Amino acid sequence: MRLRKSLVMLVYLLFVLVPIYWLVNMSLKSNREILGGLTLWPAAPTLDNYRVIFTEPTWYASYLNSLSYVSMNMLISLLVALPAAYAFSRYRFLGDKHMFFWLLTNRMAPPAVFLLPFFQLYSAVGLFDTPIAVALAHCLFNVPLAVWILEGFMSSVPKEIDETAYIDGYTFPKFFVRIFLPMIRPGIGVTAFFCFMFSWVELLLARTLTSVDAKPIVSQMTRTVSASGIDWGVLAAAGVVALLPGIAVIYFVRNHVAKGFALGRV
Amino acid sequence: MKPYNNKAWWLVLPVFVLVAFSAIIPMMTVVNYSVQDIFDPSTRYFVGTEWYREILADPRLHDSLMRQFVYSFCVLAIEVPLGIIVALSMPRRGLGVPVSLILLSLPLLVPWNVVGTIWQIIGREDIGLYGWILNSLGLDYNYASNPRDAWATVLVMDVWHWTSLVALLCYSGLRSIPDVYYQAARIDRASSWAVFRYIQLPKLKNVLLIAVMLRFMDSFMIYTEPFVLTGGGPGTATTFLSQTLTQMALGQFDLGRAAAFSLIYFLIILLVTWVFYTAMTHNDNKG
Numbered sequence: 001m002r003l004r005k006s007l008v009m010l011v012y013l014l015f016v017l018v019p020i021y022w023l024v025n026m027s028l029k030s031n032r033e034i035l036g037g038l039t040l041w042p043a044a045p046t047l048d049n050y051r052v053i054f055t056e057p058t059w060y061a062s063y064l065n066s067l068s069y070v071s072m073n074m075l076i077s078l079l080v081a082l083p084a085a086y087a088f089s090r091y092r093f094l095g096d097k098h099m100f101f102w103l104l105t106n107r108m109a110p111p112a113v114f115l116l117p118f119f120q121l122y123s124a125v126g127l128f129d130t131p132i133a134v135a136l137a138h139c140l141f142n143v144p145l146a147v148w149i150l151e152g153f154m155s156s157v158p159k160e161i162d163e164t165a166y167i168d169g170y171t172f173p174k175f176f177v178r179i180f181l182p183m184i185r186p187g188i189g190v191t192a193f194f195c196f197m198f199s200w201v202e203l204l205l206a207r208t209l210t211s212v213d214a215k216p217i218v219s220q221m222t223r224t225v226s227a228s229g230i231d232w233g234v235l236a237a238a239g240v241v242a243l244l245p246g247i248a249v250i251y252f253v254r255n256h257v258a259k260g261f262a263l264g265r266v
Numbered sequence: 267m268k269p270y271n272n273k274a275w276w277l278v279l280p281v282f283v284l285v286a287f288s289a290i291i292p293m294m295t296v297v298n299y300s301v302q303d304i305f306d307p308s309t310r311y312f313v314g315t316e317w318y319r320e321i322l323a324d325p326r327l328h329d330s331l332m333r334q335f336v337y338s339f340c341v342l343a344i345e346v347p348l349g350i351i352v353a354l355s356m357p358r359r360g361l362g363v364p365v366s367l368i369l370l371s372l373p374l375l376v377p378w379n380v381v382g383t384i385w386q387i388i389g390r391e392d393i394g395l396y397g398w399i400l401n402s403l404g405l406d407y408n409y410a411s412n413p414r415d416a417w418a419t420v421l422v423m424d425v426w427h428w429t430s431l432v433a434l435l436c437y438s439g440l441r442s443i444p445d446v447y448y449q450a451a452r453i454d455r456a457s458s459w460a461v462f463r464y465i466q467l468p469k470l471k472n473v474l475l476i477a478v479m480l481r482f483m484d485s486f487m488i489y490t491e492p493f494v495l496t497g498g499g500p501g502t503a504t505t506f507l508s509q510t511l512t513q514m515a516l517g518q519f520d521l522g523r524a525a526a527f528s529l530i531y532f533l534i535i536l537l538v539t540w541v542f543y544t545a546m547t548h549n550d551n552k553g
Binding site for chain 1 (some may be wrong): 268269270271272273274275276277280281282284285288289291292293295299325334351352354355356357363364366367368369370371372373374375377378379380383384385387388392393394395398410418426430472477479483486487489490507508511512514515521524528531532535536539540543545
C-alpha cells in the first residue's frame with residue numbers, strides 16, 4: 001500500500017519534472033546545440049544565456065517591473081479582501097449572497113474580453129504603461145479569489161473569539177489587527193501565494209497595458225524573436241529565472257498550504 | 267446563525283469599488299461597442315442587436331465553442347481524478363512534505379508563454395525528448411501537422427500545468443481530516459475504498475468545488491499556452507474561444523462583432539459556473 005503510493009508519487013513527480021529539466025537543460029546550451037539535435041544534457045554547458053539576462057537592462061528591468069506590479073497586486077488584494085472576507089464570514093447583509101457570486105463572476109471574465117476596454121480605460125486615466133495599471137487590472141481576478149479563500153479561513157475561527165474581544169473593550173480595528181489577523185496567518189500566506197502565482201504568470205493583460213517603461217518579463221520573453229529566429233537559450237534561461245521568486249514564495253508558505261484551506265467551508 | 271447587520275457593507279465597500287472600477291466600466295464599454303458600428307471614434311452608428319444575430323449565426327463561434335466544451339470536459343475528466351490520486355499519494359510527514367509541495371507547484375509558477383515554449387520544444391521529433399521517443403517507438407507523431415497529435419499535446423500540457431493545483435487543494439483538504447476518523451475506520455475494518463468513499467471524499471467536497479470551478483473557468487479561458495504551442499493549428503484544430511475572440515478584436519479590429527462575442531462568451535461561462543456553484547453548495551444552504 002505504502003509502496004504503491006510512493007510509486008504513484010514518484011511517477012507523477014517524474015512527469016512534472018521532465019519538462020522543467022528540459023527547460024533548465026536548454027538554458028545551459030548554446031542555440032546551436034539546442035537546434036543541432038537531441039542531447040539529454042548540455043555537451044558544453046554555458047552560462048551565456050543567463051549573462052544576457054543579468055547584464056542587458058531591458059531584461060533585468062522587466063524582471064523588476066514584474067516584481068513591482070505583482071507585489072503591489074498582492075498588497076492591494078489582501079488589503080481590500082481582508083475586511084470584505086470578514087464581513088462575508090461574520091454577517092448577513094443586504095444582497096450578501098449576490099455580492100459574493102458577483103465577485104466570483106469577475107474571476108470568470110475571460111481577460112480577452114477586457115483587453116480593449118482596459119487599454120482605453122487606463123489610457124484615459126493616464127496610468128497606461130505603469131506597473132500600477134497592471135496591478136489594478138490583475139485585481140479583477142485576484143481580489144475575488146482572495147475574498148473566497150480568506151472567507152473560508154475566517155469562518156473556521158469561532159465567533160466567540162470576536163465576542164470575547166469586544167467584551168474586553170477592543171474596538172473593531174484593534175481587534176482585527178491585533179487578534180484576528182494573527183489567527184488566520186496561514187490563510188493570509190496561502191492567499192498571498194495564489195495572488196502571486198496568478199499575477200506572475202498572466203500574459204495577456206500585462207502585455208496589453210504596458211509598452212516600454214513598465215514592460216513585464218512575460219512580454220519581454222515574447223520578444224526574443226529576432227532576424228535569426230527565436231533565441232531559445234535566452235528564452236529558456238528567462239523561464240528558469242522566472243521560476244525563482246515563485247519557489248521562494250511557496251517555500252515560505254509551505255506549512256500553511258499543508259495545514260490547509262480546507263478549514264471551514266472553503 | 268450569523269447576525270444580520272447592514273453596516274457590514276462598509277467592510278465590503280473597498281472591494282466593491284475596486285472591482286467595479288475594473289469590471290463594470292470595461293463591461294459597459296463592451297456593451298456599448300456591441301450595439302454600434304464603429305468606423306472611427308467620431309463615426310459610429312447604432313445597430314441594435316445586429317452583431318449578436320451575426321455572431322450567433324457565425325460558424326466560427328459554433329466550431330470553437332464545441333472544441334472549447336470538449337476541451338474543458340477532457341481537462342476536468344483527467345485532472346480532477348488524477349489530482350485526487352496524487353493528493354492521496356502525498357507523503358504525510360517528514361522531509362517529503364515540503365519537497366513534494368515545492369516540486370508539485372513548479373508547473374504552476376512557470377509563466378504561461380514559457381509553458382507553451384517548453385512543450386513546443388519537447389514535442390519536436392528532432393530536438394525534443396517526447397517527440398523523439400514517440401517517433402522512435404514507431405508512432406508518426408507531429409503536433410504541428412496532425413490535428414489529433416496537436417490535441418493530445420495541448421491536453422497533456424494542460425494536465426502537466428494544472429493537475430498540481432487540484433492536487434495541492436485536495437492535499438490540504440485531506441490534511442484537515444482528524445486522525446480519529448481513520449482510527450474508527452480501522453476498528454471497523456473498512457476497506458481503503460470505503461475510507462475514501464465515506465471519509466475522504468465527503469471532506470474533500472468543498473475544496474473540490476474550488477478546484478472544479480477554477481479549472482473549469484481557466485480551461486474555458488485558455489489562450490496563451492495553445493497560442494504559443496500550436497498557434498491554434500493545424501488549421502483551426504486547437505483554436506479555442508479566447509483565440510477566436512482575440513483574432514476578431516485585435517487581428518481584424520472588428521470591434522462590434524468582437525464585443526458581442528465577448529458578452530456571449532462571458533454569459534456561457536457565467537451560466538455553467540452558476541450551475542456548478544448551485545449544485546455543489548446546494549446542501550450547505552439547506553443545512
